[in-house]
Amino acid sequence: MSHPHPDLTLPPPLPEGGLRIVPLGGLGEVGRNMAVLEHAGRLLVIDCGVLFPEDHQPGVDLILPDFDYIRDRLDDIEAIVLTHGHEDHIGAVPYLLRLRRDIPLVGSQLTLAFVEAKLKEHRITPVTLPVREGQVEQLGVFGCEFIAVNHSIPDALAVAVRTAAGTVLHTGDFKMDQLPLDGRITDLRAFSRLGEEGVDLFMVDSTNAEVPGFVTPEREIGPVLDQVFAESTGRVVVASFASHVHRVQQVIDAAVANERKVALVGRSMVRNMGIAAELGYLKVPDGVLVDQKQIERLADDRVVLMCTGSQGEPMAALSRIANNDHKVTVGPGDTVVLASSLIPGNENAVFRVINGLMRLGARVVHSGNAKVHVSGHASAGELLYCYNILRPRNVMPVHGEVRHLIANAALAVKTGVPADRVVLAEDGVVVDLVDGRARVVGAVPCGYVYVDGSSVGELTDAELKDRRILGDEGFVSIFAVVSSQDGKVLAGPQIHARGVAEQDEVFEEVLPQLTAALEDAVRTGATDTHQLQQVMRRVVGRWVSNRLRRRPMIIPVIVEA
């Protein structure tokens, strides 16, 4: 298999009759999944999700796929196919629809319901085309067949795209739970049929390709929850992802079995489960759900709180409960269940929550000490089944960091896909399927697009670097007023600092030096504001470095008066 090449140039035009695939997100990271397929001058978008920032991207709200490649071709987009309703697959739809509102959204009932609720907050009413598994829709030049797949949200779909250039099968996110809660398995019969027919390019979820074996069935969590609930003599609090309908179903079922009422806590949890219940994906027996206020009137051992915050998000209910800073309190006899994975990067925050809860005396059950979570993504064992059933002519691992993509590529090769037919691409890398053969043909610019307050795509890497410096080192600002006539210092210099040596007295020692340096500079001919600012920066920077052993950002300002 070929490794992504840093020196790729812009691709040549797509040969007539060929199919071009350009991933604009999700290849090189877990999140902001988006692929653009091009054939005969028309485009089909598969998924349009967001990525959540890491700690080297401080203050960033969200990261979007880079739409630059399609910005001038919005009218060529036939539709956006949404494989399922997770944020990393639908979260960026509002930002794409801001560019062209009437791009049709194609997806299953639940997926569209989730995206429509999100779009409502952005005051957008989309054009939608609901589809079901087994359904075939001709979307312009793209013949799309939708196939049931099992994932950690109901109603997920894979999509097979038929064009004159060949057939592409895109799995979306999936696993192969053989005993799913809703009986809706990944449709391997359809995969077999497609394999017989011939799959020219298999775009396949890589998230768990490094993990050997098979994912435990979701339904094995139910009895564990049941037992945990039965053992708890006090309150039960369960935290999970706000879209995990089947996990919430199992919590409700365990609550019913243990004669407890359930209160949903958290805006996204309430909204999503409301949609899921209304559409019949979540079955709620009468009288089981209560609202949070009613909880206080029930005995502790008759109560389950179902909330978000399983990743240690500081403002979520769970963190505030752990900090003893929430109406709901927990103590000895109470049980908190984190029925979720631990997303890399969140460890410290999650352990802070666990420590806080345990300090209060609560029992904490999590995936580290009990089987209360299973992944939503196919492990290596399941991926091998797919490769063997499909026998694809070309493979392109999608959805994952480089390590995941490479692990997935290695699995494909193990099942007999020729190594030179396994395409390792990252975001922006252009892959053409021509004459039954997929090849990397170039790359288009594809950066991180930050949502930062009201700005989209304006935050630069330089600003992010400044934030990191400010966060690590703080800043020192220096002001002086100089005469616009003779450059004499009329007022100041003043020094203020934040995040380092915040007491202004600290700097008193350097002020005489600074004044002397400024006067000296003026005497020797420097009257230019910029030159004087450089003098201030140099004198204070050197002093701070020697005296405080810190390297804060230094902002010198000369005001002329």
Place this chain on the structure above:
Amino acid sequence: MSHPHPDLTLPPPLPEGGLRIVPLGGLGEVGRNMAVLEHAGRLLVIDCGVLFPEDHQPGVDLILPDFDYIRDRLDDIEAIVLTHGHEDHIGAVPYLLRLRRDIPLVGSQLTLAFVEAKLKEHRITPVTLPVREGQVEQLGVFGCEFIAVNHSIPDALAVAVRTAAGTVLHTGDFKMDQLPLDGRITDLRAFSRLGEEGVDLFMVDSTNAEVPGFVTPEREIGPVLDQVFAESTGRVVVASFASHVHRVQQVIDAAVANERKVALVGRSMVRNMGIAAELGYLKVPDGVLVDQKQIERLADDRVVLMCTGSQGEPMAALSRIANNDHKVTVGPGDTVVLASSLIPGNENAVFRVINGLMRLGARVVHSGNAKVHVSGHASAGELLYCYNILRPRNVMPVHGEVRHLIANAALAVKTGVPADRVVLAEDGVVVDLVDGRARVVGAVPCGYVYVDGSSVGELTDAELKDRRILGDEGFVSIFAVVSSQDGKVLAGPQIHARGVAEQDEVFEEVLPQLTAALEDAVRTGATDTHQLQQVMRRVVGRWVSNRLRRRPMIIPVIVEA
């Protein structure tokens, strides 16, 4: 068992004949281990280590134990017993010796060699008392017996402290590898003898108390390394902790078996292994070690680089190799081994390194895909052995976050220690052993002491909070020069921002509003600098919040001229 109580008050005086234990670090966190024992007016310190900061403590270099409790009693300190040479047990010694240079340091040969090398950098020559396992030393009123324990650094010791109040056994960090590389096992015969004699208080390492079962023997890593080296057709780079003498020994052995030379890379690695080799803890066959420059002259398949950086530290060799920003390059055919644990909080950084190396084409072997690391701390199974052999009268779990301490306490109770004899304490909580019974009797103030550049203990939580705000949101500074006569605006206002909206033009829109607000304030009688600064903060703050949807730090400055 009793949970640590937030409402503890200062303890009463220690009853005559009693023994007081005050943990000043390490109980509630993994790091900065330090315990103070007091008897008959004298103090004995066990360990004095540092804690490494988490991401909510940006820019901090190190965190020390809080010495406030002993600051006025330095002359009462008999000695500092150092259980082993890891940073989290010896790293704060220089800072304590700065307060009183002649406190004797007691420890094994290797431990003292490591701490002396560190003290040399601080220009301190300590008073030392080297001890060996089996040795008994009367340190004032404290009768100390040193006992061999096995850990991830050679020459670690537990210490039994006998006083008139009873016997305390402190394990330091330990595990119970039954086939350690150097044959030096944790001395369970000594534990048995102490158990027969009677252990009044058992202070025991909690780090792995949540982990079921037993730690795999260190020597099982050797054959894995050997195989990985044999399979590599190119360079081998191994990253590990700079003090893990036995891990480096196994790398050297595997290199010799595969006819490769080894270069040590990184200042701490070179220094520590130099000490270990000189003292005979590391056995280096002649001609195996080469220096980094010679590597370039050797064939790729004849080379092993042994370096630090296994936690993704951005400036370490490994990160720079992964970024293709180091003299040493890796590519297809080369193998990189991360022979280390993944310390929580470092996941994103480590995965960035792994992705970078894989993108370059290297094979990356780590604890997630091969048995190339084992922990240095006893798991639950081993801890049960200890409790059963010792049958301690009272137990105080040490070294760990709350979750670890509680898990360890639960193990003690399972083996039959009465729950009310298991003392759960956090940093600063005072435990008295009186009449054979250990009890929490109060707490002393015990904060985080930050080393931040040249400052020790000066960085406040307010400054850290400012750093977090600066890092997340950036800052906006506003200046204006006003007349000291009539309060008229003479120059400005000027607005500059960093980390948010860095182009000054962004703020042009708000400048007229700001000037108007200032003039209005002056007209209605506000001439006070502080009032005018408040006006500037309010106008710009509101505009930034509405317009940019950000909440940067706002620093208004009025200069009078």
